[in-house]
Amino acid sequence: MSGPDLSGRHALVTGAGSGIGAAVARALAGAGARVSLAGRRREPLAETAAALGAQAGAIAILDVTDRAAVAAGVAAVEAEAGPVSILVNNAGRAASGPFERIAAETWDDMLAVNLTGAFLVTQAVLPGMLARRAGRIVNVASTAGLVGYPYVAAYVAAKHGLVGLTRALALEVARKGVTVNAVCPGFTETPLLDGSVATIVEKTGRTAEAARSDLARANPMGRLVTPEEVADAVVWLASPGAAAVNGQAIAIAGGEVMTG
Numbered sequence: 001m002s003g004p005d006l007s008g009r010h011a012l013v014t015g016a017g018s019g020i021g022a023a024v025a026r027a028l029a030g031a032g033a034r035v036s037l038a039g040r041r042r043e044p045l046a047e048t049a050a051a052l053g054a055q056a057g058a059i060a061i062l063d064v065t066d067r068a069a070v071a072a073g074v075a076a077v078e079a080e081a082g083p084v085s086i087l088v089n090n091a092g093r094a095a096s097g098p099f100e101r102i103a104a105e106t107w108d109d110m111l112a113v114n115l116t117g118a119f120l121v122t123q124a125v126l127p128g129m130l131a132r133r134a135g136r137i138v139n140v141a142s143t144a145g146l147v148g149y150p151y152v153a154a155y156v157a158a159k160h161g162l163v164g165l166t167r168a169l170a171l172e173v174a175r176k177g178v179t180v181n182a183v184c185p186g187f188t189e190t191p192l193l194d195g196s197v198a199t200i201v202e203k204t205g206r207t208a209e210a211a212r213s214d215l216a217r218a219n220p221m222g223r224l225v226t227p228e229e230v231a232d233a234v235v236w237l238a239s240p241g242a243a244a245v246n247g248q249a250i251a252i253a254g255g256e257v258m259t260g
Helices: 019-030 042-055 067-081 104-132 153-173 191-204 208-217 227-238
Strands: 010-014 034-039 056-061 086-089 135-140 178-185 249-252
Touching: 010 019, 010 056, 010 067, 010 104, 019 034, 019 042, 019 086, 019 135, 019 227, 034 042, 034 067, 042 056, 056 067, 067 104, 086 104, 086 227, 104 135, 104 153, 104 178, 135 153, 135 227, 153 178, 153 249, 178 227, 191 208, 227 249
Parallel strands: 010 034, 010 086, 034 056, 086 135, 135 178, 178 249
Antiparallel strands: none
């Protein structure tokens, strides 16, 4: 059986320069969608676009926490590549440390990038989807949006907020041709994970290999998730076959977290 066919659809992926975002962009393009890319740095976005070949859409250099930049970027993307019918809110970053040492600036940054960014980009794209009565929104959350983890309180709070936003908006648009879902990866082989490993090495003096092995053991399968596995789930949620799936937060973590 062939995979989902997204021909004729235009997708916008934020944080598309590397990791999960780049994998999602490649997977959507492989399913036939035209894929536009957003992020803060042009060079990695250009590299991702080059990998998409003829399916590459527009590139928007923007900070998802800046409302004016988001509005202008979405308008430019749609002017160049057409109305966005699939939105993947992937932009995010993580900071770690004991709760009592979290600076107010770090707290604000975690909420801004991981939660407010998705809110702003969705607000910019959603009116067009509602007018056309067709659209798919997929938020890249985390298992940290489903359970708690120590030493990442701000990140956990932001990702829980993103899952809550997903569920609330899904109910608002359920009868308007738009679905809203989240994917919640566990520890995944990305530059974000590399940062976590570096922090563990710095704090504990352990080797990077040992730190990575400990993170892998959190997954009952005994390994890290790949960006491509997350991307496959996103493509399915964007496909016609997932038309009845709405308001879900799907854990992609080998059984580490089970939702019911």
